[in-house]
Amino acid sequence: MKERLEQLRKEALEHIEGAKDLKEIQQIRITYLGKKGPITDILRGMKNLAPEERPKIGALANEVRETITEKIEKKWKELEQAAIQRKLAEESIDVTLPGRKMTVGNRHPLTRVIEEVEDLFIGLGYTVAEGPEVETDYYNFEALNIPKDHPARDMQDSFYITNDLLMRTQTSPVQARTMEKAKGKGPIKIICPGKTFRRDNDDATHSHQFMQIEGLVVDENIRMSDLYGTLEYFAKKIFGNDRQIRLRPSFFPFTEPSLEMDISCKICGGKGCHVCKGSGWIEILGAGMVHPNVLRMNGFDPEKYSGFAFGVGVERIAMLKYGIDDIRHFYTNDVRFLHQFFQKD
Amino acid sequence: MLVSYKWLQSYIDLDGITPSDLAEKLTKAGIEVDGIEMPGEGLKNLIVGHVLKSEKHPNADKLNRCLVDLGEEEPVQIICGAPNVAAGQKVIVAKPGARLPGNIKIKRSKIRGEVSNGMICSLQEIGFTTKVVPKDYADGIYVLPEESEVGTEIVPLFNMDDAILDLDLTANRADCMSMIGVAYEVGAILNRQVKLPEIKGRTSAERASDYIHLKVETPQDNPLYTAKIIKNVKIGPSPLWLQTRLMASGIRPHNNVVDVTNYILLEYGQPLHAFDYDRFGSKEVVVRRAKRDEKLTTLDDVERTLTEDHLVITNGIKPVALAGVMGGADSEVQTDTKTVLLESAYFNGTVVRKASRDHGLRSESSSRFEKGIDPNRVREAAERAAELIAELAGGEVLEGMVEADSLTIEPVKIDFELGKLNKRIGTNLFVDDVEKIIKRLQFSYQVNGESFTVTVPSRRWDIRLPEDMYEEIARLYGYDHIPKTLPMDVSFGGLTPYQKKRRIVRTCLEGLGLMQSITYSLTSEEKYSQFAMEKADPIELANPMSEAHSVLRLSLVPHLLDAVSYNLARKNKTVFLYEIGSVFYSKGKNCQPEEREHLAGAMTGLYVDHPWQGKKEPVDFYTVKGILDVLFEKLSVSRFITYEKGQLDGLHPGQTANILLDGKVIGFVGKINPDMEKWYDVKDVFVFELHLGELLMKETDELLYTSIPKFPSISRDIALIVDREISAGDLQRTIQDAGKDLLKEVKVFDVYEGENVPAGKKSIAFTLTYYDPERTLTDEEVVVEHEKILTAVKDAHGAELRK
Structure with missing residues (x-):
């Protein structure tokens, strides 16, 4: 009997070892451990053994059964793992093939600049004002202290529709309209982005249509130092904290004092190069304290109120910021150009 | 300058x-x-040479073999190609080893077999532009004055060390x-003092008033006219110091009289004109407006036709100069001029500008009159010029000046307070600081406590207001020294609801694959009305630069199609563009047009493009419509939007829909028709355009949470056989109306024509979803609703259930 059990153990373990799949293992389990299996048989035939033999053989039979059970479970797990591995291997793909990318569009670079500037000033308490592209002579010139015989009003430089209507040459008429609407009561804090027009032939540096952003603050006690602080904030936010700024006195009919702002050249860091024409500085905007005539003409008392205004070319900012060399790119809408502005800064 | x-x-x-x-x-x-x-930078080894001999080159017709004295032991041979070289001339010589502008090095060389020890130079060759080179030497070498010393360095002699x-x-x-x-x-x-030129005032015994009379007929155009007479002049070239100063300032030297007028123009900013007294044609200067069609030949030999807008100097009979712009050819100073009539005047800038524009003549004079000259320097400049002419051309200045003066120069006084100045600039200046700056400006002033009264000199006509003085003080104090502050008010910024929604539109369309483009508001006569939702008169520019940008647009689509065409021509085959911009509706000739903000898009190419998986879906009508549907959902206006079959010139008659908001057409979506495809050289382009203004102004509900369904819904599919012409939209609406409260969703899932469907009919299948938020619906209830719907579609559209 003992030999029989040893023989069974050996035989079963060999079978288990040689099993190829889960089905085979299942069969082995039934064969050896099932109710009709040899071990059950032996245990059932114990009564025929000598009483002193019984515990020995019983213990051995149980040991053999446990060994086989253990081995079967182990093998089962092994084969199960192997089956999973095989399935995974079958399902494996070339992960380097391109993904199913969705086409996603993006803002035009000029809108991108405008929104950035808008958000910057919204943070400072400004609202966004807009106005018509076709303006009257009054709002475009007269209300901005540009009298009838002023050279800036030359027919040669503006697109006229009638003697009194023209394509606005600047976003400044929005200033006049906003002040007029405020009926002499401040504060006004606005930023005005928009399309503007000059009678130019389109080339790498000129465009008959271009965009400007105008800023206007009118309140009691607005100082030139407020303008300086505001412009520095703007320049550093848009162009980076490492850029220096410089104010130069200048002239505009609608501001007094007037100034232009330069930022230090990014390319040469201020030492002078071809981009800044050797000066180390790049001009980016015009600004000044609102001219008392402009305040008065638009219903504000210049004794009580003061203000500042600034105007900046959107194309110019975009060109400097992104290194664009031809203004026509903005209006050609070549998707290879537009798509470059998909990514973050 | x-x-x-x-x-x-x-x-x-x-x-x-x-x-x-x-x-x-x-x-x-x-x-x-x-x-x-x-100008002198990089120039080397240029000296004065003396041409001793000049003869034809033995082997070249156009070259000369010259023997030139350079002040060295032996004269040297130089080959020169200039036609005007001649023995006896003092010339500019670049010696071997010399360097010329553009880093050109001169070496001893052989030209056609003859040795050349350097080069005889023209003024252009040493760096002057042709524009300033005296006419006599424009096409050849420059000949120096007789007295020039051989061997002298050219750079300092020509004041090029400047x-x-x-x-x-x-x-x-x-x-x-x-x-x-x-x-x-x-x-x-x-903070340094200015030294003004000294005028000695030496004159002859004769009086100018015996030589010339003066009448100004339009004093408002010409508030001050002065004339001086200089007699016995001898016309010749100006001395080199004068010529080089003019050339450095961009003005070409002519002769010693004309050069002095230009020199004084540069020195004082006062334009002058010298007439040949004997050629003037009379003894009387009359300043008046020109008569219509009166003629004047100006110094540049162009005959000008004048109008009443132009101010002229006449000799009492005919014009001899266009006032403030240019003199006449007839009375020009010439080599034989003996007596000079010198004009120094103050002309009205507007009149001068008008003449200058009309005749396309911008001169050094006209630009100064236009921008404003100092009326107090008119006489001084005349005296100084007369004296200099006498000195350089050897004449004598006659006593006195003939003048017509109706000019009143009121001194400009400006009062301002220190406190106000500091308040406007944001500085903390003291009386003392401000005084120092005013002194530096050389303005006279008075100060009383903290109140200033400044008298502005007439040269600074730009200063009229306290603010002008603030600027003067601030700029000399230094803009850099102004503190940096921010306005101290408390205000809340932000976008308007409209502006916010516009940004949402951008973000939404971009998320769906469209790129924002910006095109021109001005278009061509031909394109302005293409794709216009409403017809309107053209709004045309009076002075366009080109036909392509001469009329305001009524639709954004044409320029988007231009952009599509541009991209296709460059092999960018998938182009999805949108634009937000204004279109312009005329409100009558002299009124500002109505500007409507529109949104438009143009799409062509593959909307789905996964080539290695074999998935390629070109954009079609429904792609674009789907994009719009998402947009409407985003803007929560879907329930106000409907579509109907539409028609618009330029669009495919079978693939065009009008888009309606509350039953009113606000836009369209459709395919470009073959004519337009040809016109723009594009293919399979789908476009849409919406009156964005109306869409965004639509009042919509606030966003509120609705509870997630607690009870199961029941879905039923139905397939209906209807006439081919019946639109899915109409069927859907009938179903929705009939289903009322329990019917939550109606979705088309199949459209079919062909086998098993009778000819002229089509099958449309819908999934209907029923739901009650309060309880679980029973099958019986749904069957009742379903029957109602089937009856409704049968009644309304003759729809049969497909078996």
Whole structure:
């Protein structure tokens, strides 16, 4: 009997070892451990053994059964793992093939600049004002202290529709309209982005249509130092904290004092190069304290109120910021150009 | 304005200030220096030579073999190609080893077998532009005055050891269009005194008034006219110092009289004109408006036809000069001129500008009159010029000046308070600080406590208001020294609801694959009305630059199609563009047009493009419509939007829908028709356009949470057989109306025509979803609803259930 059990153990373990799949293992389990299996048989035939033999053989039979059970479970797990591995291997793909990318569009670079500037000033308490592209002579010139015989009003430089209507040459008429609407009561804090027009032939540096952003603050006690602080904030936010700024006195009919702002050249860091024409500085905007005539003409008392205004070319900012060399790119809408502005800064 | 650093030193001490220091200081004070040119930089080994002999080159017709004395032991042979070279001339010689502009090196060489020890130079070859080279020497070498000493270095002789500052002046600083004006500005910046030229006032016994009479008929055009007479002049070239100063300033030398007028123009900013007294045609100067069609041949030999807008100087009979712009050819100073009639006047800038524009003639004179000259320098400049002419051309200045003066020059006084100044600028200046700055400006002033009264000199006509003085003080104090602050108010910024929604539109469309484009508002006559939702009269520019941009647009689609076409031509085959911009509806000839903000898009190419998986879906009508549906959902206006079959010139008649908001057409979506495809050279382009203004102004519900369904819904599919013409939209609406409360969703899932469907009919299948938020629906309830719907579609559209 003992030999029989040893023989069974050996035989079963060999079978288990040689099993190829889960089905085979299942069969082995039934064969050896099932109710009709040899071990059950032996245990059932114990009564025929000598009483002193019984515990020995019983213990051995149980040991053999446990060994086989253990081995079967182990093998089962092994084969199960192997089956999973095989399935995974079958399902494996070339992960380097391109993904199913969705086409996603993006803002035009000029809108991108405008929104950035808008958000910057919204943070400072400004609202966004807009106005018509076709303006009257009054709002475009007269209300901005540009009298009838002023050279800036030359027919040669503006697109006229009638003697009194023209394509606005600047976003400044929005200033006049906003002040007029405020009926002499401040504060006004606005930023005005928009399309503007000059009678130019389109080339790498000129465009008959271009965009400007105008800023206007009118309140009691607005100082030139407020303008300086505001412009520095703007320049550093848009162009980076490492850029220096410089104010130069200048002239505009609608501001007094007037100034232009330069930022230090990014390319040469201020030492002078071809981009800044050797000066180390790049001009980016015009600004000044609102001219008392402009305040008065638009219903504000210049004794009580003061203000500042600034105007900046959107194309110019975009060109400097992104290194664009031809203004026509903005209006050609070549998707290879537009798509470059998909990514973050 | 070109300013010679060396010349400027005649009026102001520039000790310790290099040209680049000066440029920087001027720029920071508001006189922008665009560039500094050093004409002598890099030039070497250029000296005066004496041509001893000049003969034809033995082997070349156009060359000359010259023997030139360079002040060395032996004269040398130089081959020269200039036609005007001749023995006896003093010339500019570049010796072997010399360097010319552009880093050209001169070497001893052989030209056609003959040795050449250097080069005889023209002025252009040593760096002068043709524009300033005296006419006699424009096409050949320059001939120096007889007395020039052989061997003298050319660079200092021609004052090329100088720095020329190019000033970019703003319109208000016409005072700096003169050397003296610049000197005042530099004086203010450096706090140094200005030295004015000395006028001795030596005159002959004869009186100018015996020679000439004067009548100004339109004093408002010409408030001050003065005339001086200089007798017995001998016309010839000006001395080199004068010629080189003119050339450095960009003006070509002519002769000793004309050169002096230009020199004084540069020095005082006062335009002058010299007439040949004997050719003037009378003894009387009459200033008046021209008569219509009156003719004048100007110095440039162009016959000008005049109008009543133009002011002319006449001899009582006919015009001899276009006032303030250019003199006439007939009375021009010539080599045989003996007596000079010198005009120094103050002409009205507007009149001068008109003449200058009408005749396309911008001169050094006209630009100064236009921008404003100093009326107090008219006489002084005339005296100084007369004296200099007499000195250089050997004449005598007659006693006195003939003048017509209706000019009143009121001194400008400006009052301002220190407190207000500090309040406006944001500074904390003291009386003392302000006084110092006013002194530097050389303005006279009074101060009483903290109140200032400043008298502005007539050269600074740009200063009229306290604010102008604030600027003067601030700029000389230094804009850099102004503190940096922010406005102290508390205000809340933000976008308007409309502006917010516009940004949402952008983000939404971009998320769906469209790129934002920006095109021109101005278009062509032909394109302005294409794709217009409403017809309207063209709004045309009176003075367009080109036909392509001459009319305001009524639709954004044409320029988007241009952009699509541009991209397709460059093999960018998938193009999805949108634009938000204005279109312009005329409200009558002299009224501002109505500007409507539109949104438009143009799409062509593959909307789905996964090539290696074999998935390629070209854009079609439903792609674009789907994009719009998402947009409407995003803007929560879906329930107000409907579509109907539409028609618009330029669009495919079978693939066009009108888009309606509350039953009113606000846009369209459709495919470009074959004519337009051809016109724009594009293919399979789908476009849409919406009146964005109306869409975004639509009042919509606020976003509120609705509870997630607690009970199961029941879905039923039905397939209906209807006539081909019945639209899915109509069927859907009937179903929805019939289903009322329990019917939550109606979705088309299949459209079919062909086998098993009778000819002229189609099958449309819907999934209907029923749901009650309060309880679980029973099958019986749904069957009742379903039957109602089937009856409704049968009644309304003759729809049969497909078996």
